[in-house]
Amino acid sequence: MKENILIVEDEFIVANDLRLMLTKAGYYVCGTAASVNEAKKIIEKENPTWVLLDIFLQDGSRGTELADFLTARKIGFVYISANTNQKVLESATATQPYGFLVKPFRERDLLIMLEIAREKHSQNLELVQQRETLLLQQVQSLIAAPANPESKMVHVPAAFQALIPFDYMKIDFFRHNEQADQFNFIRKSFGEYEILKNSALPESMGLTGRDLNLSKPKPIKGIGGYFLNGMDFRRSLLDDAWDKMLSNHFQLEAKLSHVFILEDKSMAVMSFYSRNPSEYASSKLALLLKANNAIVDLLYQVSVESSIPFVTSIKQPVVNNKMIEVAPGPKAPTTGFKDIVGNSPELLKVLDNILVVSKAEISVLITGESGTGKEKVAHNIHLLSARKNKPYIVVNCAALPHELIESELFGHEKGAYTGAIEKRVGKFELADGGTIFLDEIGEMPLEAQVKLLRVLQEKEIDHVGGKLPVKVNIRVIAATNRKLEKEVAEGRFRLDLYYRLNVFPISLPPLRARKEDIPELAAHFLKIFAKDTGRNVDRFTSHALGQLASYDWPGNIRELGHFIQRCMLISTGPVIERVELPETISEDGKGFIKTPALRTLEEMEKQHIVGVLKNCKGKVCGPGGAAEILDLPPSTLNSKMKKLGITREYYFNV
Ligand SMILES: Nc1ncnc2c1ncn2[C@@H]1O[C@H](COP(=O)(O)OP(=O)(O)OP(=O)(O)O)[C@@H](O)[C@H]1O
Structure with a gap:
């Protein structure tokens, strides 16, 4: 059945152009309205699938006024406006449209946006349904x-x-x-x-x-x-x-x-x-x-x-x-989170989101600096989902060798290429029935992005060298510490893939934005390491905790964890009285502030890698990049940087 579109646009030429483009692409345009009131009448009569909404209309009404009316009827809408003023954008975004197109636009932009909006709309309906059920269940179980x-x-x-x-x-x-x-x-x-x-x-x-x-x-x-x-x-x-x-x-x-x-x-x-x-x-x-x-x-x-x-x-x-x-009320959801510590409002918000999204089958995009806990969040979503007893497969896209990426993800047939002496099952097939976590998705090369898009759309994969597609039932959770919008704008990440992954975004705050979590995290790590090593170190003085909280932790929770492990190893009694903070970036961002502590080999390695990265202006791989200078495969350098907590803040803008 043809999708039914209403155009709310008071400029005749623009409305007519839109009508022509949409009709040519196979849509049915059920009407054109020049004001909010006129639009409401057509909507009541025609019940369109989509509404394209101009924001400022000549009779003084605003397209945004229609948002509630459309949301209540579960009709998807996208804004088309020449105005990109931030205030206008913010008020439009608050109405939760399925897209925003800035005039003038190309026919192709309109059609891609509608396709993405369609996908987002169907996933959103699922999310709305799931939220309604969850609220009802919680309230009813409280009544009972x-x-x-x-x-x-x-x-x-x-x-x-x-x-x-x-x-x-x-x-x-x-x-x-x-x-x-x-x-x-x-x-x-x-x-x-x-x-x-x-x-x-x-x-x-x-x-x-x-x-x-x-x-x-x-x-x-x-x-x-x-x-x-x-x-x-x-x-x-x-x-x-x-x-x-x-x-x-x-x-x-x-x-x-x-x-x-x-x-x-x-x-x-x-x-x-x-x-x-x-x-x-x-x-x-x-x-x-x-x-x-x-x-x-x-x-x-x-x-x-x-x-x-x-x-x-x-x-x-x-x-x-x-x-x-x-008295016992509905089961408190607190118990469900594995290995996540902290009580800051920023973290609580993330936990709320995990709870909501875990019950839906939709894709999740987790963003946040390195070491903020993205993998932990992804794992918890899986553990709280209906797929919890099925596989949970983690793929670090940055560590996949470029030439083997497709075979790693989608598998290959025997003899598909030189060296393929055995048939190989790819990560997507291993995750069948469960969840695949694509870490560092921003590092995925464009060719592999096309294939991933196909998996998300068609729910099937092609083995390298295979003849027939294979159906897979997977939930995708992706994470990145890059600004994907910037990657899209610079042509390194596909817009359509971005929209498909970004159905439910979860953004993790850096540790410096939730310093109140530091004492609890410090105690958590101390307990873990004391148990692992059998050492009797169980407390920090408040002075030491104050020191920990005063530092910005550019490597976030991972860096804090490593640091506490070291503090414990060099401590001589059960209480850590003071700490020697790690090297930090000086205020001008150009060099290190030295601390008198003796350096470990790891620290030397870290400083050397950061120095090389600075010389290469932050270029990790490719000719003249840090990996080439250090004579390391880029994937090894990437994982070393991750392990040592080297983030962009360490070497960029220098
Ligand atoms: N809220 C938390 N409570 C306790 N430990 C945490 C928490 N968040 C993260 N960690 C720990 O911090 C370390 C880094 O977490 P994780 O690998 O999930 O971060 P990430 O954001 O995925 O990092 P990257 O971007 O480098 O892949 C892990 O050791 C993890 O156990």
């Missing part, structure tokens, strides 16, 4: 849990966290439009919240009764929900003293709020707040709406059956999570 209302309340935030991310959440219960109870949930670590009831939160912020009277939460004006991101949220604070107080205290930048009418006609408002200024979107409100009945039942249960007396006075005693008896 044999626990008292207070205990259930303790588990409410964890049921929502991964689906509607927040740093702080509150539930206000209203009776006869008067506030009856308020529960505040402050995220502390994965699956752990501080819960403060009524006046306990403002009191904990040091506010007095007078402040509180001035900043009471606003009464409910209407039903339904809304969200405010970034500037819109900040503007709303001008006439919402309560939110202003909260946002100042917790550095909040976005809010999503929804009113639920309970069985006895009382009301409950769930409000989620995030430090991320673009956290919320209509898709998250839609999620709450989908689970509306279950959420209403849950909120009714915890409000009506609550044995906590309704509090009208700010003098009521504090009720926090330590005082509420905790």
